[in-house]
Amino acid sequence: MLKIGITGQHGFVGNHLYNTLGLFPNEFERIDFDKSFFGNQQQLDAFVKQCDVIVHLAAMNRHESQEVIYATNLDLVEKLVSSLERTQSKPQVLFSSSSQEERENLYGKSKKQGREIFINWAKKNDAKFTGLIIPNVFGPFGKPNYNSFIATFCYKLTHGEIPVIDADGEVKLIYVGELCQLIIEQIRSGSSEKELMIPPSSINKVSEVLAKLNHFKDSYFTKGEIPRLESTFDLNLFNTFRSYIDHKSHFPVKFVQHTDPRGAFVEVIRLGVGGQVSFSTTVPGITRGNHYHTRKIERFAVIKGKALIQLRKIGTDEVLDFYLDGNEPAYVDMPIWYTHNIKNIGEELLYTNFWINEFFDPNDTDTYFEQV
Numbered sequence: 001m002l003k004i005g006i007t008g009q010h011g012f013v014g015n016h017l018y019n020t021l022g023l024f025p026n027e028f029e030r031i032d033f034d035k036s037f038f039g040n041q042q043q044l045d046a047f048v049k050q051c052d053v054i055v056h057l058a059a060m061n062r063h064e065s066q067e068v069i070y071a072t073n074l075d076l077v078e079k080l081v082s083s084l085e086r087t088q089s090k091p092q093v094l095f096s097s098s099s100q101e102e103r104e105n106l107y108g109k110s111k112k113q114g115r116e117i118f119i120n121w122a123k124k125n126d127a128k129f130t131g132l133i134i135p136n137v138f139g140p141f142g143k144p145n146y147n148s149f150i151a152t153f154c155y156k157l158t159h160g161e162i163p164v165i166d167a168d169g170e171v172k173l174i175y176v177g178e179l180c181q182l183i184i185e186q187i188r189s190g191s192s193e194k195e196l197m198i199p200p201s202s203i204n205k206v207s208e209v210l211a212k213l214n215h216f217k218d219s220y221f222t223k224g225e226i227p228r229l230e231s232t233f234d235l236n237l238f239n240t241f242r243s244y245i246d247h248k249s250h251f252p253v254k255f256v257q258h259t260d261p262r263g264a265f266v267e268v269i270r271l272g273v274g275g276q277v278s279f280s281t282t283v284p285g286i287t288r289g290n291h292y293h294t295r296k297i298e299r300f301a302v303i304k305g306k307a308l309i310q311l312r313k314i315g316t317d318e319v320l321d322f323y324l325d326g327n328e329p330a331y332v333d334m335p336i337w338y339t340h341n342i343k344n345i346g347e348e349l350l351y352t353n354f355w356i357n358e359f360f361d362p363n364d365t366d367t368y369f370e371q372v
Contacts, residue, residue, distance in 0.1 A: 052092065285343075
């Protein structure tokens with residue numbers, strides 16, 4: 001079993017990589033890292049000595065001073081290399097550089113020089129090193145005004161603000177989940193490449209991305225409709241958009257119920273995509289679920305009985321509780337990377353309608369069990 005440490009473990013890419021490695025518990029052991037280690041030589045050395053693989057993601061991306069960014073990023077690289085030399089450790093090292101290496105800015109310069117420092121260390125110590133040249137990364141849980149323009153746009157659209165385009169150029173993009181898979185493939189291969197260009201999975205104008213996000217806001221956030229998703233990029237962008245919704249205030253969403261002397265009629269979902277619809281009955285006191293998905297879109301609609309739906313983001317402790325009652329039919333959509341369950345808290349059978357955007361495949365369930 002490979003022991004893998006990630007500097008920048010709690011950052012945007014680092015957190016996604018840490019959680020993705022956790023999907024393979026029989027293959028990888030995660031060695032926890034904290035940014036305070038860079039200020040404590042003993043703790044940094046202890047971390048380094050444990051690792052078979054180190055993925056160096058820790059870096060400063062934004063600051064008022066480009067000089068501070070440059071100095072900070074080089075300092076982190078030099079401290080890690082010094083620890084490797086002190087401990088005479090030779091783990092496989094992967095370094096996240098940037099396509100901005102080619103630009104005339106100090107951030108790009110810090111990445112290029114940092115990669116060269118690692119190359120020299122690897123050559124001197126006959127160690128494995130790969131410098132990853134990464135395009136713009138987007139995905140769920142990124143910091144607005146920091147990680148990407150997509151994070152900023154998503155946050156603004158879901159919080160009553162209006163995004164503004166500063167420069168409408170073409171941007172090379174990769175989804176964070178795709179990047180994590182490529183990093184894991186590189187770890188599994190055990191190969192060494194001084195400069196590994198990570199290809200973008202899509203190229204889009206900023207205005208094209210914003211148009212899609214505005215459509216998501218109008219169709220999904222406002223009306224509760226699942227929009228047409230014509231590509232993998234659309235699916236990844238939609239799941240990214242959904243992650244910025246304040247779930248506590250947005251859900252549960254009540255349906256419009258039409259009643260007449262015959263009874264009641266409720267439209268459960270409008271779909272721009274396909275998928276699978278099912279329903280379940282749950283006896284009082286029973287809980288279903290306690291699992292999470294990394295790509296699937298899923299809706300729970302309670303149509304009869306009383307239910308407690310719970311969500312918890314992987315890697316966090318906060319549990320979100322949503323109480324639903326079939327007398328006022330409502331739904332909750334499951335965000336990716338949130339473990340979730342549904343419990344019958346009433347005294348009669350609970351009837352729940354489920355929709356998910358893809359057919360169940362026993363060979364690729366995208367379902368990982370973890371208690372809420």
